[in-house]
Amino acid sequence: MRLLLYIPAFIDVTAPLLSVPSLVAYLKKNGYDDIVVKDLNVEFMHFLQESDYLETQAKTVIQDFENLNALKELTPEETPEFNRLYNLYIFCKLQIYKKLGEYLDILRDKEQFYDVCRYTVTVHGFFQHCFNLINYKNALGLDYLFVARVMERIPDDDRIFTQFYKERILPQIDQIQPQVIGFSVCYSDQFHSSVYLAEMIKERYPQIHIVMGGTHFNVLKDDFLVCKPEYFRFADSYIVGEGEIPLLALLKELENGKHLEKVPNLIYMQADTIMVNDAFDGLPIQELPSPDFSCVSLDEYLAPHHVLPYRIARGCYWNKCAFCVHFQTKHFSYKDARLVVDDIAALSRQYRTHFFYFVDDSLPKAFLDNFMDIIETEGIEIYWVGNIRCDKFMTPSFIAKLAKSGCRELYLGIESGSQRILDLVKKGIDLNLVEQIIHECHKHSIAIKMNYISGLPHEDQTDIETTVNFIKRTAKNSDIIALTPLGIGKGTDIGENPSHYGVELLEKKDKRRIFLNFKRTRGLLDFDQIERLYKEHSIIFNRFSFFNRVHHFLYTLHLPRKDFEELASRLYMVSDRIHYYFMRDSQDFQLEMNKIPIFCNNHHPEMFNFNLKDIQNPTNGKIPAKQTLYLYSFLNFEILTDISVFTYQLLTLCDGKNNAGKIIDYFKSKFPTIDPKTLENQAAANFNLLYKNKVIDFI
Numbered sequence: 122m123r124l125l126l127y128i129p130a131f132i133d134v135t136a137p138l139l140s141v142p143s144l145v146a147y148l149k150k151n152g153y154d155d156i157v158v159k160d161l162n163v164e165f166m167h168f169l170q171e172s173d174y175l176e177t178q179a180k181t182v183i184q185d186f187e188n189l190n191a192l193k194e195l196t197p198e199e200t201p202e203f204n205r206l207y208n209l210y211i212f213c214k215l216q217i218y219k220k221l222g223e224y225l226d227i228l229r230d231k232e233q234f235y236d237v238c239r240y241t242v243t244v245h246g247f248f249q250h251c252f253n254l255i256n257y258k259n260a261l262g263l264d265y266l267f268v269a270r271v272m273e274r275i276p277d278d279d280r281i282f283t284q285f286y287k288e289r290i291l292p293q294i295d296q297i298q299p300q301v302i303g304f305s306v307c308y309s310d311q312f313h314s315s316v317y318l319a320e321m322i323k324e325r326y327p328q329i330h331i332v333m334g335g336t337h338f339n340v341l342k343d344d345f346l347v348c349k350p351e352y353f354r355f356a357d358s359y360i361v362g363e364g365e366i367p368l369l370a371l372l373k374e375l376e377n378g379k380h381l382e383k384v385p386n387l388i389y390m391q392a393d394t395i396m397v398n399d400a401f402d403g404l405p406i407q408e409l410p411s412p413d414f415s416c417v418s419l420d421e422y423l424a425p426h427h428v429l430p431y432r433i434a435r436g437c438y439w440n441k442c443a444f445c446v447h448f449q450t451k452h453f454s455y456k457d458a459r460l461v462v463d464d465i466a467a468l469s470r471q472y473r474t475h476f477f478y479f480v481d482d483s484l485p486k487a488f489l490d491n492f493m494d495i496i497e498t499e500g501i502e503i504y505w506v507g508n509i510r511c512d513k514f515m516t517p518s519f520i521a522k523l524a525k526s527g528c529r530e531l532y533l534g535i536e537s538g539s540q541r542i543l544d545l546v547k548k549g550i551d552l553n554l555v556e557q558i559i560h561e562c563h564k565h566s567i568a569i570k571m572n573y574i575s576g577l578p579h580e581d582q583t584d585i586e587t588t589v590n591f592i593k594r595t596a597k598n599s600d601i602i603a604l605t606p607l608g609i610g611k612g613t614d615i616g617e618n619p620s621h622y623g624v625e626l627l628e629k630k631d632k633r634r635i636f637l638n639f640k641r642t643r644g645l646l647d648f649d650q651i652e653r654l655y656k657e658h659s660i661i662f663n664r665f666s667f668f669n670r671v672h673h674f675l676y677t678l679h680l681p682r683k684d685f686e687e688l689a690s691r692l693y694m695v696s697d698r699i700h701y702y703f704m705r706d707s708q709d710f711q712l713e714m715n716k717i718p719i720f721c722n723n724h725h726p727e728m729f730n731f732n733l734k735d736i737q738n739p740t741n742g743k744i745p746a747k748q749t750l751y752l753y754s755f756l757n758f759e760i761l762t763d764i765s766v767f768t769y770q771l772l773t774l775c776d777g778k779n780n781a782g783k784i785i786d787y788f789k790s791k792f793p794t795i796d797p798k799t800l801e802n803q804a805a806a807n808f809n810l811l812y813k814n815k816v817i818d819f820i
């Protein structure tokens with residue numbers, strides 16, 4: 122019985138996930154090896170290179186832009202569209218999208234990947250444009266590096282899915298001829314694309330048994346799988362919880378007796394009844410075989426080195442945080458350090474890599490003590506990143522040992538900079554200790570990613586200010602600072618005892634959602650206000666946001682910290698001007714460049730009420746004075762200010778006749794003593810800086 126296992130689209134494609142290689146290893150160990158694995162994220166890259174999809178999209182963009190450009194005047198509704206399309210139009214007109222293969226290879230190439238210019242142009246220029254092109258007039262938004270936004274539903278005519286699945290994926294099924302197809306859905310982002318494909322498969326091959334599993338379904342089990350018959354229209358069964366033993370049992374039953382009631386953790390339909398089999402806790406973690414990455418094409422992922430995921434523990438030894446959805450794993454357990462080191466050493470040899478990502482919720486001290494000793498004694502060369510709690514065991518000497526064992530990046534769940542809030546949600550960490558830990562990690566060149574949650578129970582304005590101050594204080598020693606809004610998961614302490622946490626649960630609107638609807642009854646009541654207060658400081662949350670998780674880890678290993686800082690500031694400058702890079706080979710480059718009114722690093726004029734065409738093709742050389750203009754920050758996605766007389770003059774000079782040097786000279790003569798403190802003057806100073814320092818030459 123042949124099994125086809127899918128890693129569904131669309132998720133990060135820089136490294137493989139752990140789930141499918143783990144399943145495959147277990148099935149093979151138990152004598153079941155008629156398995157084909159397809160990572161649909163990798164398949165999607167092939168599809169883009171081989172199909173006419175990008176070409177068709179490009180024709181639509183060119184046509185739409187040229188239609189707008191032919192108009193004498195743009196309405197307020199058309200103006201933002203015109204501006205939005207402008208860069209994409211250049212990308213299409215110069216047929217840059219045809220270089221997809223070249224740019225994918227840059228991210229896989231050991232030299233080109235670490236060339237900062239190439240990296241920036243590739244990720245923030247090429248891929249950004251490429252995904253704008255893929256998404257153009259498509260309902261499903263994809264972010265660059267293939268991260269999908271979760272949609273309520275996929276429209277029937279979504280061309281990405283229809284064409285991708287029909288042209289590339291369904292014909293593969295004809296060749297592979299599986300009897301069972303499994304979808305490993307680990308992220309919500311993968312669910313909708315899985316449903317869409319499963320529906321197509323069911324329609325064409327009704328005899329194939331489709332089973333879905335993965336962490337996505339664990340939380341949804343009660344509200345969704347057990348009471349919604351329509352979810353068995355496209356899948357025959359679902360596995361909730363640990364998948365290894367149930368999947369093996371399912372394959373055996375389908376092959377032999379079809380006694381599905383014997384398969385643990387399985388939910389399926391029998392006649393018109395939804396059957397829920399007994400739950401099974403899963404194999405002892407020690408018995409899980411080492412993941413088998415030979416089932417995926419490691420060389421196709423978008424990174425110059427294989428960064429392999431590995432699980433050491435199941436669950437979290439703390440397991441008390443009131444907001445945490447990881448409560449389902451009742452018994453915390455972890456592998457023996459000897460076994461882990463042997464596994465990792467073997468994986469390192471087999472897949473020629475030293476880089477590992479430990480996917481555990483929180484690495485336990487007892488394990489790390491032994492692990493670090495073995496690594497040191499045996500001189501094993503690995504570099505790793507993992508999640509850790511800021512607990513008392515994180516002493517300076519322990520952190521020094523972590524660094525010696527190859528730890529190069531740690532993810533810390535800080536959640537809030539207010540001790541009052543941390544104590545309320547039972548986080549169990551002390552912020553004074555957190556500061557010391559961050560400082561020590563920095564000393565030992567361990568990069569830090571700090572995770573925060575906005576809108577925790579009872580959080581008020583003072584807590585937010587305290588948190589922002591804490592982040593600012595520790596920012597110089599940390600790398601990535603991420604902020605996520607609070608979601609209340611079913612079964613969490615907050616979800617079970619909402620009144621204690623100052624929230625009131627509202628009736629759930631959509632049972633497919635993992636998080637419950639709620640309103641706040643303590644602290645700041647308006648969640649939007651909380652978001653706004655944090656957003657005022659969004660610049661601190663954007664540090665190093667240029668890198669995807671795996672790329673950041675690799676760059677951390679490659680560059681000394683001070684160069685990293687330097688790099689980040691340059692990336693901000695360069696990424697804004699990426700389209701120039703694409704245009705510079707074009708004969709029209711000079712002309713185009715002078716047309717675009719970008720004054721400074723990250724600050725662009727956004728056309729809310731005025732007409733870009735007036736600037737590019739001025740009829741009387743002036744923008745109508747009565748219109749209100751704004752200076753818009755790409756960095757913060759905020760309106761910064763009304764446009765002043767100064768900026769207005771700058772805009773009027775961007776008329777397609779003056780080059781940058783002329784504009785700078787004009788301002789120098791007109792404002793010889795520029796006060797750099799005001800925003801507009803700063804804009805001019807930056808504008809000057811960009812051109813004088815030849816940032817354009819840099820890219």
Ligand code: SF4
Nearest residue numbers: 437440441442445482
């Ligand atoms: S938030 Fe982290 S530390 Fe807290 S219980 Fe969950 S996994 Fe453990």
